[in-house]
Amino acid sequence: MQRQESGARVDAESIGLSALVFLTEDGERLGRFLASTGISPAELKATAGSPEGQAGVLDYLLSDESLLMVFAAEAGIDPGAIAPAREALVGGGDAKRFAAENYTSGNTSGRMSSKRASKRWPGPGA
Secondary structure (H helix, E strand, O other), X not given: OHHHHHHHHHHHHHHHHHHHHHHHOOHHHHHHHHHHHOOOHHHHHHHOOOHHHHHHHHHHHHOOHHHHHHHHHHXXXXXXXXXXXXXXXXXXXXXXXXXXXXXXXXXXXOOOOOOOOOOOOOOOOO
């Protein structure tokens, strides 16, 4: 069981880092991310390798379905894998609350409902 959880964490980290690269490869995309989350480039750099920072990037993608779909297509990732990856990174009630607030009941497609996530950044140690 430990090994499976560890493997899920590695996959989640891979998705989180891929999402970060996706955002930083495009200046306009990165600018929108920084403006939306309110973090500075220095804060992004400081938290980029942390599970919380990667989860924050995935939160941002999950809050914008069209951006999520572009990322998933470019990365060759099933869009339905993003929310579970976010949960694997930080787990706990926040991820479950996020999913409950942003996905319709019974929706297993990985697509957002009409609800949207609040704009926030977990920051270091969140």
